[in-house]
Amino acid sequence: MYLTDASDAIRCKAFPTSFTKTAIKWFDSLPPRSIASFDDLAKKFLAGFSIQKDKTKHAPSLLGIKQGDQESLRSYMERFNKACLDIQNLSTEAAIMGLINGLREGPFSHSISKKHPTSFNEVQERANKYINMEENSRLGETSKTEFSYPPRDKNKKSRKKEDQPIEKPRKYHDYTPLLVSLVDVYREVCNTEKIPPPCLIKHKRGGCRTKYCEYDRIYGHSTNECYDLKNVIEKLDIEGRLDRFLASTRDEPKKRRMDEEGERAERPPRTPERHVHMINGGFAGRRISKSSYKRHLQEVYHVGEGKRSSDLPIIIFTQEDAAGIISGHDDSVVITIVLANANLHRTLVDQGSSADILFKSTFDKLGLQEKELRAYSDNLFGLGDAPIRPLGYLSLHTTYGKRTRSRTLSIEYIVVDVSSAYNTLIGRTTLNQLTVVVSTPHLCMKFPTPEGIATIKGAQKLARHCYNESLNLKDNPGGKETNTIKLERIRAREELRPQPKGETKEVQIGDAQDKVTNIGATLKGDLKELLIQFLKDNSDLFA
Incomplete structure (x- = not known):
């Protein structure tokens, strides 16, 4: 039936004859005399049933696509590519992250973790190689299963053994x-x-x-x-x-x-040949596989159900440990360690960190090369407001303590390229491995060694100097991404340290030439002389 030239009344009568079930119920529910023309009927029909159309999909929907335990890589790639076609304006990075997130652990996921792809075409090419390997392997297994071997010939078997x-x-x-x-x-x-x-x-x-x-x-x-x-x-x-x-x-x-399992990673301490203090231009401040993360989660949920820990030695702190420390302080524990045969100062002991961090500037100062780094697939959190992408990680022998009362461990440091006032950060993983007990009032830490209890004292003056640098790092516009390490939940703010208003003039208030301070350049007469004399009398406080 052709209704191209038919009137509105005929078209309105003929259109409902094509309805079924839901559409008939909708048509019967229309109020009497509510349709004035065929266009009116068409608009109300579209308004009532346009919601049945497929909804627009977005990039986060790719996170729900997972490779099944028995699903082949080819099947997963086809499902994922089909889902990508339904998403408009899909970015390359979002597609790559969605693909990696859904991969089952295996050779292809290990390859992706080791070398992160830069384009989706590269992902497809690398996936095709592993698809061919997987299908060839399955084809070989199938042929072995379906092939029926003829009766063995003993002479042929002996010849085969001699030849191969x-x-x-x-x-x-x-x-x-x-x-x-x-x-x-x-x-x-x-x-x-x-x-x-x-x-x-x-x-x-x-x-x-x-x-x-x-x-x-x-x-x-x-x-x-x-x-x-x-x-x-x-x-x-x-x-x-x-x-x-x-x-x-x-x-x-x-x-x-070796005598004990714990001594495998230890080496006798060597005499350090270098010293690393200030890095010019500022300091750059699960396991990796999915299975290691799962094992870690299992250990978390079974706390208290494991074997009883070995007896630990008694460690105490006395007034002698606090000698030379200004009491009533809020300073952090900053120590010196021996890393890569160098005395590494400005080492922050952070019991709240789950990782050992080596900052990029220190990495370069120690003469290490980036080709020694191994891939680290996850981000780090807590070094600022945004997650940090590590450059990689490497194992370095680190010595804690001096002479006979010391221990040397092989520690995996995560290298990050951000600004910090510290050279490195020691987390609780290494502290637990050393069985360290940290006392912040005494600004020192102790741990057992075969020769007795070793004590490492922190430098209070250096700790305060590093903290002030952390506050000032935010004002450095020439560096890369800058992050301050938050001590006791205190953020760096410009208003914490008042700045002078107007021009200043430098005056010497001590015997040494570097013992100077600044006063207002507009001061004149007796007020200026009285202020300079007051500063000289109290030079130990102002310079």
């Missing part, structure tokens, strides 16, 4: 400590060293699909937990091909055990 001898890796019981994780060593040497192929492992049913071994190329255990890979790496170490990854050098390759 398979050497099983030797099993070791003790392993040499490494500076980096096992998976990092494997990724470095898999393309440069000759590594034997993995042994055939029967398919395990019910294995954990969140753990993937890059060496065996199967699910069920992570690369760091792979015993076959540990034996392969240990053999390379005995052959002297992994010296750059060793945590300590050894004179005898067969000696691998």
Whole structure:
């Protein structure tokens, strides 16, 4: 039926004949004599049913797209790309973050965490490589399952063994400590060293699909937990091909055990050759994998259910520990440590921090290089109003204490490029590892060592100097992003320190030439002389 040239009355009569269910109920509910023309009917129909149209989707909706435990990477990428097409004006960064957020832990997610992509095309190219690897692996498993082997020929079997001898890796019981994780060593040497192929492992049913071994190329255990890979790496170490990854050098390759587990990361202190004080231009002030975060959360919710802690020594503080300290203070504990064979001053002891921070300016002053950094995928919070993106992290041997009463640990420092009055920040992770007890009234900390209790005293004058610098950092317009470390919830404000009004004049009020202060340049006569004399009489307070 064609109603192009029909009148409004005919069109109004014919239009409801196409209605079904909900539309009929809507039409019956219209008041009598409420439709004056067909256009009027069309407008009311659209107004009543336009809400049924699909709502506009936005970028946050991508966070709800997760890769299933049994879902292939190809299927996940297709679902994610289809969802991106429904979002208008989607930024590249938002698409990349949504994709990474939904990935299941595996080889592709590890690759993305190690090297963050800069464009979505790069993500697609890298994903295609892992899709091909995943499908080839599944194709191989399917062919093994469906293929029925003919009767074995004993002579053929013996010839095959002679032609292709398979050497099983030797099993070791003790392993040499490494500076980096096992998976990092494997990724470095898999393309440069000759590594034997993995042994055939029967398919395990019910294995954990969140753990993937890059060496065996199967699910069920992570690369760091792979015993076959540990034996392969240990053999390379005995052959002297992994010296750059060793945590300590050894004179005898067969000696691998140390007396205590806690002493593995410790080294005898060396005589420092350098001193790091003020950095010119200002100081730059979970684990990484998802599985480590999950383990940490499990430990959080099982507080009090673990094993009983070992007996700790008795540590006390006396009046002698507070000698030379101005009482009634609110100063922080600022100490000196030995880091990278240098006396590193301006080290802030922060019991509220969960990370050990090394600021970029100190990193450069110590002569370290950025190629030594490993990727750190998360942001840091608490160093200002905005989250901080770290440059990476690295392990450095750090000595606390002096002479025999000292301990040396291998600490993972997170390097950040922000301004600070401190060289480094020591968090509660290291303090707990040292079993440190901090006393802020005494401005010192103590911890046990094999030779007795070690005491490290803080520098009160330096602590106040650093705090004043933190307040003034906000006025430096030439630096990069500036953040002040908040001590006892006190924010840096310009109005906390009054500024002189008008011109000033410098006058000497002591015997030394650098003992000077400023007075108003407009003062004249007796008032000026009386003020200068008063300042000289009290020079210990004003200069």
